Amino acid sequence: MPSSISQDVAKAGTFKPQRSFADEIYRHVREPFPWLIVIFTAVVGLAPVVMDDVSLRESLLLAAVYVTLASNLNLMIGYAEYVNFGNIVFFGLGGYIGVYLATSWHVNLVLSVLAGGVCVSALAYLFGRGILGLRGAFFALATIGVNEAIHAFVTNFEPWGGATGIYLSMDAYEPLGGPMSGLWFCYYLLVLVMGLSLLLSYAIKTSKFGLGILAIGQNEDAAAVLGVPTPRYKAIIYAISGFLPAVAGGLYFFKSGIIEPNGAFDLTTSIEAIVMIMLGGAGTITGPVIGAFLYEELRGFLLFSETFSHLQLVLAGALLLIIVLFVPGGLLGWLRARLPWLRKWLQ
């Protein structure tokens, strides 16, 4: 009967699944993937302690920063398919705000870096409402412009030390119990930020909001027609993708003991993050992690080898070109096309 069908349809239209927050959490806890993230984070965090190896800590610290940058950038490039070339501006600006609050105002380090993250996200949201009206290449160019404008501004901004930047004295580490324990503290926090980045990528991918973002990536006009509030969603994902990199920036520069404009707003690092994503596989959660670790290893090897140290840039460029031309899905895309069972375990 047509009338009963239409009633069914009407019922189905108004039906809303009553899922409590606990159900929602349980749905994820049953999945293997979030646990993999937790285990991975714990292993990275504890490895240098167990092995009692400071140089391992330094290289893992850099890797954690790379993973944080790559996986948050992946929210834009892989999910929403908006090419953000100036993503390093989050890292640099968050670093400046965090370090400035922690040194000049003697605010607690954790609060300072969180404040950096909140400020950067708020700025990104406001800014995103403006520049995210641009599509494709226009947006990519605008992000470069934003990074360069802020770079030039900070270079001239005297309270932040202008072109010379901010140097931390040894006293800055006193609240953390001296420089040694301060470094370990920063390391644990950075690894935590890395783990949170991965969980964030997972949470967004499995949420309704994430579905909207992925739809924008597939076809923005179609998504808008189907009721995805595209301008708001784009601004939100832009703001979210800025938060954890900004926090990581604060921790990283606090740990380094110096922050200066050329190091904080380096476009090359921005592009390196894109290389990591491409290497691992854009749009996946595991891909940027694999890419970041591989790139960190490769970079270290090229920098320290006798024959290749001059040609580091050349080889990295050639690698990128080969990926772009022949393996656009990255390592993970390539693997998953051959081994479909990997999809459940490596999302």
Next chain:
Amino acid sequence: MIGILASVVDGVLVGAVYGLAAMGLTLIWGVMNVINLSHGAIIVLGMFVVYFLTGATGVSAYVGIPVVVVVGFVAGIIIYWMSVNRVIGRPILMSLLATFSLNMIIIGLATAAWTTSPYNVPVSLPGITVQNYTFTGTHIMAAIIAGAIAGILYLFLHYTRPGKAIRAVASNRDAAELNGIPTRQVLAMAFGLGVALACVSGALIATLFPFTVLSGGAYQLKSFVVTVLGGLGNPAGALLGGIALGMVEGLATPFTPVSWTPIIEFGLFVLTLIAFPRGIFAFTKA
């Protein structure tokens, strides 16, 4: 007052060279929707070609310009077949990364060969003095050459068969192919032409300022600003955009410290992108 005027005029002269660089970028964008991120590296290539040419043969830098055009054109064709050909029509990220990877390769090789120490091309030309302000001869000459090349490009695009083919492919590639135009070769030629323009602008910049292997980045960013001011894909707009940028720089110099110029430039850039995504000088139909 005359000081400000002189500064603006000098800015316009240098701006014409920026415009030439941006024409290369915008031509490639207009024809194949590819933003050439190896643009800066190409500009540096032009600088070094003219440096070694004048060093080896002792001829004036201006005599070397045709050689630079040929080198640039050939380099452009090679780059096209190496990296651009496969990414045309694919997502914008792919073409950005493909050209950027070439940028890394070229800069890496150039750094290994020539280090990052500064070079300069010695050119002596008499300047023109008005009251107590002197307009440098090299600036005037560079602007004249830039203008002439822009004129030649215009004539080429509008009155020759290959030029018309380029415009046909830019306007509708499928229709051009159906009409018997070998579009792939035309794209390669357009890319070569764009790269040649960037090379020549590099050669001209080398006669104005000292340069290093890494100078390209700054001029690439300036080219983006100019391109956006003039409207992406619009060569005539690019020249006007370049002159406008030069004027802004010239106008800002007497009032603000030099280090503030980039803030003004990039502020203008982002505002233009948001307010006039088609460019301020986009009077041709888009």
